[in-house]
Amino acid sequence: MAVNVLVAGGQCVAKCNHLKLKPGEIAYHKGDILTIVETTQDRGIYKAYNNKTGDKGLVSCGNMREREAIRIDSCLSLMPWFHGKISGPQAVKKLKPREDGLFLVRESIRHPGDYVLCVSFAGEVIHYRVIYQDNKLTIDKSQFFHNLIDMIEFYSKNTGAIATILHRAKEKEGIRSAELELSKTGWLLDMDKLILGASIGEGEFGEVYKGEYMGQQVAVKNIKCDVTAQSFLSETAVMTKLQHKNLVRLLGVILQNGLYIVTELMDKGNLVNYLRTRGRSQISSGQLMRIALDVCEGMEYLESKKLVHRDLAARNILVSKDTVAKVSDFGLTKGDSKGSEQVKLPVKWTAPEALKKEKFSTRSDVWSYGILLWETFSYGRQPYPKMSLKEVRERVEQGYRMEAPEDCPPALYQLMRGCWQDEPGKRPSFHKLRDKLQKEMDQLDPPSES
Incomplete structure (x- = not known):
């Protein structure tokens, strides 16, 4: 493991289970993400914080590997199911084999500014017009969403106005799912473990909140707009490459209600x-x-x-x-x-x-x-x-x-x-x-x- 990663604030991933503990050590399982708190006088031994359990104690460098950075390129998308401006017949051709719940989203050609959710069901493709109304999106004018990400998340768990739950996305060719990449590299956090507190500022792109994640005080930037969230993915990817005591540390991101970027809390502000x-x-x-x-x-x-x-x-x-x-x-x-x-x-x-x-x-x-x-x-x-x-x-x-x-x-x-x-x-x-x-x-x- 690269030595420069093992600095205070640096993050690493456990290569194996470690459950038989010596005095002062902490337990961890393979894949757990740990944050280095400080070095010790013993070479290769560090004080660390287990991001999953919240425990603090000693870990051995030999059991750790560098936390993988996200590879950022134009192929990485928060909306791999979004195909842009394609026609209805083109969407029908793409949704094969015809399994129930296979879906994609396209821009409406007939109604500029609106979208269409195309869903395969009972051997057919149903096209649901997504109307943009009062800065929100809706299919049935009873359920409203801030953005497409929220809408897809909702209909992946509920049928609501559509014929079937969305089971599988038809990804656009050449596009990689950001959610999959974040999850694979350990940067995707669990919304259930985040406690959101008071707003501590409002930026041009969304609110910033004080919060707590697994017992750690954090700052949380919430970006609701699809396009802005996609552009902030680049910032997030850059942050996954950086580990230094004088750079604000990224804990990870949550994909819900748009994009939440979770960083260490800097109490004294800018x-x-x-x-x-x-x-x-x-x-x-x-x-x-x-x-x-x-x-x-x-x-x-x-x-x-x-x-x-x-x-x-x-x-x-x-x-x-x-x-x-x-x-x-x-x-x-x-x-x-x-x-x-x-x-x-x-x-x-x-x-x-x-x-x-x-x-x-x-x-x-x-x-x-x-x-x-x-x-x-x-x-x-x-x-x-x-x-x-x-x-x-x-x-x-x-x-x-x-x-x-x-x-x-x-x-x-x-x-x-x-x-x-x-x-x-x-x-x-x-x-x-x-x-x-x-x-x-x-x-x-x-x-x-x-």
């Missing part, structure tokens, strides 16, 4: 609000340095994996109960590339070459990190105060750079300026930035608890 609500009176310059170093270490890890975040900003950094800063929001994360999707870029945080030519790289992330440092040492101020986005683009291209925040250590402002070099190649790597920050940290007294 970095902008954390800094603004406490300010200089409560947070010392040493603590700001610690936060800067935490983020840098998370980004150095992404750099080592050749992944580009593309949306690094203080709003996307979350702060844990014990004031550890962790990078989150991996929705735009990709390998070094030219941006191909039409994504609205955060102008004040995005490097000039990325804004102009959509050239994203680790070095464009370094530019964004410089802006994040400015946000951090200004205690959460908005970058480029009083400037419009148009002004920011024009002035930065002409060579303008922000002044140092009030009372910012000169060495930190020098780091920011280094991140804002015009030529990407002249900007430091995250590895070099981490070295410099560590030296600055070593010259300070250890920060006190906030």
